Amino acid sequence: MEASENQRATVAVAGASGFVGTALLPTLAEHFDVTALSRSAIPVPPGARWMQCDLFSMLQTERALVGADYAVYLVHSMLPSRLTQARFEDMDFILADNFARSAARAGVRQIVYLGGIIPDDAQLSRHLASRLEVERVLAARGVPVTSLRAGLIVGPEGSSFRIVSKLVQRSPVLVCPHWTRSMTQPVGLRDVVRLLNFCLGRRELFGRAFDLGGAEVMTYVELMRRTATRLGKRRMIITLPFVPTRLSVFGIRLVTGAPRELVSPLVESLRHAMLAHSPTMEERAGIVPQTFDAALDEALSGNARKSYSGRGSSRVTWQGRNVCSIQRLPLPPGRDAIWVAREYARWLPSFFKFVLRVTVDERLNLEFRVAGLKAPLLKLSYSHDRSSADRPLYYITGGVLARPSDVSGGRAPARLEFRESPDRRSVLAAVFSYRPSLPWWIYRLTQAPVHLLVMKLFAWNLARQQPLPRSAPEGRPIGQA
Numbered sequence: 154m155e156a157s158e159n160q161r162a163t164v165a166v167a168g169a170s171g172f173v174g175t176a177l178l179p180t181l182a183e184h185f186d187v188t189a190l191s192r193s194a195i196p197v198p199p200g201a202r203w204m205q206c207d208l209f210s211m212l213q214t215e216r217a218l219v220g221a222d223y224a225v226y227l228v229h230s231m232l233p234s235r236l237t238q239a240r241f242e243d244m245d246f247i248l249a250d251n252f253a254r255s256a257a258r259a260g261v262r263q264i265v266y267l268g269g270i271i272p273d274d275a276q277l278s279r280h281l282a283s284r285l286e287v288e289r290v291l292a293a294r295g296v297p298v299t300s301l302r303a304g305l306i307v308g309p310e311g312s313s314f315r316i317v318s319k320l321v322q323r324s325p326v327l328v329c330p331h332w333t334r335s336m337t338q339p340v341g342l343r344d345v346v347r348l349l350n351f352c353l354g355r356r357e358l359f360g361r362a363f364d365l366g367g368a369e370v371m372t373y374v375e376l377m378r379r380t381a382t383r384l385g386k387r388r389m390i391i392t393l394p395f396v397p398t399r400l401s402v403f404g405i406r407l408v409t410g411a412p413r414e415l416v417s418p419l420v421e422s423l424r425h426a427m428l429a430h431s432p433t434m435e436e437r438a439g440i441v442p443q444t445f446d447a448a449l450d451e452a453l454s455g456n457a458r459k460s461y462s463g464r465g466s467s468r469v470t471w472q473g474r475n476v477c478s479i480q481r482l483p484l485p486p487g488r489d490a491i492w493v494a495r496e497y498a499r500w501l502p503s504f505f506k507f508v509l510r511v512t513v514d515e516r517l518n519l520e521f522r523v524a525g526l527k528a529p530l531l532k533l534s535y536s537h538d539r540s541s542a543d544r545p546l547y548y549i550t551g552g553v554l555a556r557p558s559d560v561s562g563g564r565a566p567a568r569l570e571f572r573e574s575p576d577r578r579s580v581l582a583a584v585f586s587y588r589p590s591l592p593w594w595i596y597r598l599t600q601a602p603v604h605l606l607v608m609k610l611f612a613w614n615l616a617r618q619q620p621l622p623r624s625a626p627e628g629r630p631i632g633q634a
Contacts, residue, residue, distance in 0.1 A: 161186050164353060165218055165261075167208060167252060168227030170195045172310035173267060176346050177225065184350070190217050209477070209585055210565035211251045212539070218252075218259040223353050226252060226266045226291060229284075238601060239479035241418065242283035243581055247479060249287040250572065253294040263297050263359060265352045267345070270304045270338075270364055272425040280418035281425065288362065293575035297359035299352045301345070301434060304427035305376075307367075307448040308342025313419055314452060317373075319409040321381045326389045328404075330396035333373040336426045340367040341448030344435060351438045366429025368442040373423065376445075383449050475559075475567075478584040478601075480608040487621025490573035493580045494545040497571070500614050501607070519547065530554050533569060543573035549587055554600065556588040582608060 162185050168174045169189035181187045182200030189197050190206040197203050206217040208228060218224065230244040237244070256264055269284035271277070277285065284302075292298040305313045320327060348365060352358050371379075374390055381388040398420060405416050435442045484493065498519055502511040510522040517535035522528075531552035540546045549555050549567035558566040567587045571580050584604075589596040 162222040162354065163188065163220055165190055165221040165224045166227065167206070167224065168229075169197075169203075171227055172308055173306070173342065173345060173349075174225075174227050176308065176342055177227075177349055180346050180350050181225075181353075185223075185353070188217070188221060207565060208248045208251055211255060213565060214251045214255040215258055218255050218261060221256075221259060221261050224252070224256055224261050224264045224296075225349060225353075226264055228252075229287075237477045238605065239477055239583075240279075240481075241414070242279060242286065243479040243481055243583075244477070245283050245287050246290060246481075246574070246581060247572065247583060249290040250294075250575075253291045253296060256296045257294040261296050263299060263354065264291050265349055266291055266298055266300045267349065268300050268302050268362075269422075270302045270427045270429060272427060274425055278418065278422040278425065280422045290575060292360070299355075299358045299360075300362035301348055301352065301365055302362055302429075303340050303345060303365040304337050304429070305339040306342055306345055307339050307445070307452045308345075309452050311342070311452070312415060316405060316409050316411055316416065316419070317377060317380055318384070318453070319411075320405065321377055321384060321386055321388060324388070324408050327377060327391065328396070329374060329377075329390060329392045330398075330401050331392065331394055332420075332424045333377075333392060335373060335423055336370055336428055337373060337376060338366045338370050338428050339376065339445055339448070340365045341443035341445075341451065343448070343451065344440065344442050347440055348434050348438060351440075363434040363437065364429035366431075366433035366435065366442070367445060367448065369445045370428060371445070379445065380449060383446065383453060476584060476587040476589060476596075476601075478587075478604060480582050480605070480612070482580045482582055482608070482612045483616045484573065484578055484580045485615055485618035485620055488618070489542045489577075490571045490580050491540070491542050491545045493582075493615065494547075494571045496615070496618075497582075497611060500611060504610065504614075521552065528553050536568075544570055546570045549584075554590055556590050558586060558588065582611075 164181055164185040165188045166174055166177065166181070167190045169178060170191040170193070174189070178187060178189055178201050179198040182198050187197070187201035189195060189201055189203045191203070192205065192207050194205070195203055204217050207213050226249070228248055230241050230248060253264070266288055268288050269281050271281060271285055288298065288300045307314050344367070345365060374392060377388070377390060402413060402417050402420050405411065405420065406413060482493065498511055498513055502509050508524060510524055512520045512522070516537070519533040519535075520529040521531045523530060529552045531554055532550050533547035534550045536546045536548055547569045549558070549569060555567065560566050565586055567585070569582070569584050571582055573580050589600060591600060
C-alpha cells in the first residue's frame with residue numbers, strides 16, 4: 154500500500170450509499186482519508202467526509218475526485234426512473250466513462266472496481282456484458298484498474314440476495330425453472346469489503362481482474378433451501394424442465410415486489426454458471442472465506458425490510474423532473490464524435506425538410522425551428538471549453554420546448570452530448586437534465602417517442618455512411634495494425 158508515514162492517502166468511493174459502500178466506508182476510514190460520493194447526503198464514519206456528486210455530470214465528478222489518490226467504483230444503474238429513455242447498459246457506460254475521464258484528469262493512481270464474474274459462455278447476458286464493458290471503459294482512459302468480479306454477494310440490501318430471501322419468506326411453494334440448477338459461488342459481504350480494502354495501492358494488482366469466490370459451490374435451488382432453513386421456513390421447491398423467462402420474471406415480481414427493470418437482467422444472468430476461476434482473490438490475499446451459513450446469518454440479521462426504491466443499494470437512478478435519454482449509434486469508420494454532431498445538424502433538416510429548419514452559427518450554436526414559426530423549438534449552445542473531438546457538448550439554453558434548467562444545489566444544466574466509445578465503434582447521443590415545457594403526459598405521448606424515432610432514423614443514416622479511406626506510412630512493422 155502506497156502511503157507516507159506522515160500523510161494518509163485519500164480514497165474516493167463512488168456508490169458510497171450502497172450496501173457494499175456503506176459496509177466499506179468504516180474499514181477504509183481506518184487507513185485512509187475517505188471521500189464518500191453520492192447524490193444525496195449520507196451518514197459517514199469518523200475519518201470520512203461526504204461530497205455531493207451526480208456521476209452523470211462530468212464536471213461534478215471531476216471536482217469530486219480532485220485530491221484523490223485512489224478510487225473505488227461500486228456503481229450500476231439497473232433502476233431507471235419513468236423519466237429515463239435509456240437502456241441500463243448505456244447509462245452504465247456514461248457513468249463509467251465520466252468517472253474514468255475525471256480520474257485521469259485528477260491524477261488518481263488506481264481505480265478498484267467491483268463487477269461481476271464473467272463465465273466462459275460465449276453469449277453473455279445483458280447484465281454481465283454491461284459489467285464487462287464498464288470494466289473496459291474504466292480502464293480506457295489511462296488510470297490502472299483492479300477489477301474484483303463477484304457473483305451473488307450475500308449481504309443485507311444486496312439486490313440478488315434480497316430477491317432470494319423474499320421469495321423464500323413469502324412463497325410456501327417455489328416453482329423453479331431449469332436454470333435454478335445452475336451453479337453459483339456466493340461470497341459474503343465481509344469478504345468483499347476486506348478484499349476491496351486489500352487491493353488499494355498494490356501495484357502488482359494494477360491492470361488485472363480477479364474473481365471472488367466463497368467457501369462453497371451450490372445450485373440456486375440449494376441456496377434457496379439453505380436460506381429457508383436459516384429463516385426457519387419449510388418450503389416445497391419444485392424444478393420444472395421449462396418455464397418461460399417472462400413467466401419467471403412475472404412470478405418473481407409478483408412475490409417480491411421488485412421492479413421488472415431489476416429482475417429481468419438478473420434472471421437472464423442466472424443461466425450462466427457463476428463460478429470463480431482458481432485461484433480466487435481470497436486465496437491470493439491469504440484470506441479464509443466465510444462459510445455460506447456465516448455470511449447468511451450476518452445478512453439476515455441486518456436485512457432491514459426496505460422497498461425497492463434504490464436506497465441501500467449501489468444503483469444510480471435518474472431522479473427529479475428531468476429527462477435522461479441515451480441512444481447508442483454506430484460510428485462510421487474514420488469519423489469522430491464531433492463529425493457525428495455536425496452530421497446530425499446537417500441531416501435533421503434535410504430529412505424533415507418540409508417541417509424543420511436548423512441554423513448553425515459561426516460558434517456552432519444550433520437553433521431548431523418549425524417552418525413558419527418565429528420562436529425556436531430548441532436553442533443549443535456549443536460549449537467550447539468543455540467539448541473535445543470525442544465528446545462535443547451542447548447546453549440546452551432555450552426554446553419553447555424547454556424550461557429553464559434547475560441549477561440550484563450545484564445541479565448540472567440541461568445538455569446534449571455525442572460521446573465516442575473508447576473502441577471508436579459507437580457514439581452515445583445523450584440528453585441530460587432536460588426539463589420539457591410540455592406537461593409530462595403530453596411529453597411522453599408526443600415529444601419522447603418522436604425523439605426516439607429520430608435517433609433510430611439517424612442511426613440508420615450513420616450506418617449507410619461510407620468509411621473514410623485509410624492511410625498509413627509504408628513499411629510498418631510486422632504485426633502492427
